[in-house]
Amino acid sequence: EAGVAQxxxxxxxxxxxxxxxWCNPISGxxxxxxxxxxxxxxxxxxxxxxxxGVVDDSQLPKDRFxxxxxxxVDSTLKIQPAxxxxxxxxxxxxxxxxxxxxxxxxxGTRLTVT
Amino acid sequence: GNSVTQMEGPVTLSxxxxxTINCTYTATGYPSLFWYVQYPGEGLQLLLKATKADDKGSNxxxxxxxxxxxxxxHLEKGSVQVSDSAVYFCALSDNxxxxxxxxxxxxxxxxxx
Numbered sequence: 764e765a766g767v768a769q770x771x772x773x774x775x776x777x778x779x780x781x782x783x784x785w786c787n788p789i790s791g792x793x794x795x796x797x798x799x800x801x802x803x804x805x806x807x808x809x810x811x812x813x814x815x816g817v818v819d820d821s822q823l824p825k826d827r828f829x830x831x832x833x834x835x836v837d838s839t840l841k842i843q844p845a846x847x848x849x850x851x852x853x854x855x856x857x858x859x860x861x862x863x864x865x866x867x868x869x870x871g872t873r874l875t876v877t
Numbered sequence: 878g879n880s881v882t883q884m885e886g887p888v889t890l891s892x893x894x895x896x897t898i899n900c901t902y903t904a905t906g907y908p909s910l911f912w913y914v915q916y917p918g919e920g921l922q923l924l925l926k927a928t929k930a931d932d933k934g935s936n937x938x939x940x941x942x943x944x945x946x947x948x949x950x951h952l953e954k955g956s957v958q959v960s961d962s963a964v965y966f967c968a969l970s971d972n973x974x975x976x977x978x979x980x981x982x983x984x985x986x987x988x989x990x
Contacts, residue, residue: 794976805881805981805982805983806966808979811975811978813976818976819975860976861976862909862928865911865926866911866921868913868921869920870920
C-alpha cells in the first residue's frame with residue numbers, strides 16, 4: 764500500500780515570496796490534515812478536510828495561507844506572502860473517517876524562509 | 878479549546894530502565910487518544926491508541942491506559958532499549974468536534990547502553 768506522498772521535500776524561499784506544497788493521501792482516506800511543525804514543538808493543525816469539505820481551519824492564518832482539496836483526493840497548501848516565522852516542516856496526514864482511526868503521515872516538506 | 882500536555886523532556890535512561898512519559902489532556906467530549914513516535918530520520922507513525930475510557934493500548938512493549946477520571950494517557954514501558962530512542966507525541970481526536978486533531982509538544986527519549 765502506497766503511503767502519503769508530499770512534494771517538494773525541501774524548499775528555500777525569500778520572505779514575501781509565495782510557495783505551494785502538494786499532498787497525495789492514501790487511497791480511500793477521506794480525511795486529510797495539514798500540520799505545521801516548528802522545531803522543538805508538536806504538529807499544529809492548520810486545516811482538516813473530510814472529502815472536499817473543511818472540518819476545521821481555526822488555526823490557519825487565512826491572510827496568507829490557503830488550502831484546497833480538489834475532488835476529495837489531492838490537496839495543495841499555499842503561503843503568500845511568506846514570513847520568516849513560517850519556517851517549519853509542513854506535514855500532511857490522512858486517515859479513514861472516524862476519530863478512532865489513526866493518521867498516516869507523509870515525510871513532510873521542510874520550508875526555510877530567508 | 879482542546880489541549881494535550883506532555884511531561885517536559887528530554888528524558889535520558891539507561892537500557893532496561895522503566896519508562897513513563899506523562900500525558901494529560903483537555904477536551905470537551907470523549908476523545909480517542911494516541912501515542913505517535915518519530916524515530917531519527919523517519920516520519921511520524923502510530924505507536925498505540927485507545928478509543929474509550931479504561932481501554933489499554935499496547936504495542937512493541939509500550940502500554941498506555943485511557944483514564945477518564947484523571948484525563949490522562951501515560952506511556953509506559955518496562956524495559957527500554959537503545960532502539961526506543963525517539964520523539965514521542967501524545968495526541969487526541971475529538972469526537973464532539975468533527976474529529977479535530979490536537980498534538981502535544983513531544984518528549985525526546987534517549988536510551989544509553
